[in-house]
Amino acid sequence: MSVGVLALQGDFREHADVLRSLGSEVTLVRRPEELASVTGLVIPGGESSVMDKLTRMFGLADPLRAAVQGGMPVYGTCAGLIMLADNVLDGISGQQSIGGLDISVRRNAFGSQTASFETDLDVPALGETPVHAVFIRAPVVETIGSRATALATIADGRCVAVEQGNLLGTSFHPEITGEYRFHEYFLQKVQTAGFGA
């Protein structure tokens, strides 16, 4: 069994490379039958409005919702976090999400690309060494419901990483900085869940 990476648009190859270097077999997922063959899924960075559109056009949105509800471990970065949020603020008109995380996410919360940045973040769940995080036209988690837990906040106090059961989401992109701990954390969830086994 292998771990999936949603491969409709975005930096899915970077995620696939990280997962492979951690010893996972990887399936790029663009069709329902590919989703049905994986034990967990990463939703990459990219443009959330495009991923939303393509998942609906190609019949993946409902299978994705069913997988999340059925307990499949899913990790979303940036656009992926938006896809996993129950509520999306500042989406394009008609934008939907898969949902699962009991949070409201504001899309593109920092403004245009000139406000994109990188910084070090404390993420206690991953140990003492800070995570070097790259935020690119990034979303933030604006409200966190009772079922979700914040894993990290930026200096101004806004939440940028969350967890809820088998779901994990970050506003930033560990896949492009050589930071493997989030993927390891996610793979532990995949192993424990034994989804689809």
Place this chain on the structure above:
Amino acid sequence: MTDTTSPEQVDSAAQFGSSRVKRGLAEMLKGGVIMDVVNAEQARIAEDAGAVAVMALERVPADIRSQGGVARMSDPDLIDSIRAEVSIPVMAKARIGHFVEAQVLQALEVDYIDESEVLSPADYVNHIDKWNFTIPFVCGATNLGEALRRITEGAAMIRSKGEAGTGDVSEATKHIRTIKGEIARLSSLTKDELYVAAKDLQAPYELVAEIAATGKLPVVLFTAGGVATPADAAMMMQLGADGVFVGSGIFKSGNPQERANAIVKAVAFYDDAKIIADVSRGLGEAMVGINVSDLAAPHRLSERGW
């Protein structure tokens, strides 16, 4: 609109405008279609059709070609109206070497600057020193040496040049094949041969050695110029492009909405001929094309830049 915070409020230790951050946005655009738009209405159609970004400009290349004259950066009002309409990234073009147009575009807070041969060059010797900017740049290239010179000047994304505004994909094909072929050749060279390769490419040795080792550019490579159909776009992806710019091909066609939608789907499923066949049905007329071989050399935009 977005509830934005000034960068300084976020984190005093945060770094803005680093290469990682600049190149990162291009990485997020991969597998996507960037569409030329000349007004807010077209920008809306592009966003609704699934564009990953729009290129705001006053005239699409086909009109620049037919109307002639000096083509410059767009009016800030036009760029603002497009930024106000959509929430996907907005790019805008500056003339080659015109660093003040670039300063203006940075002040307008567009997301990416295209230092573009589609506009009339402002400097026939120097390109913009792109390291001086917080905003990232995409630049065109017809071959690997040109791509590496642009990266050395600070470009955070490369697009292979086609012949913009023609609907003739042959130049785009030639240039993406050339760049990919030259990268593959570098990978086959021994270390002592790379010194000469760097000299021939007129690019720094370190960059050439890095590409020989990794087998790819250190930045995202899109393709542009002459893409008019879903099959054109999918071919560019199969030839190794990370994504596609479509200029005149959408809004100079019979049914822009349908065509935009179809090209987005064809790029996501570029290796699935059945899907490309399905999305190619009933799109109406493609843009009226001009064969590149019929263009007199002074009218070939891809030959601008060096």
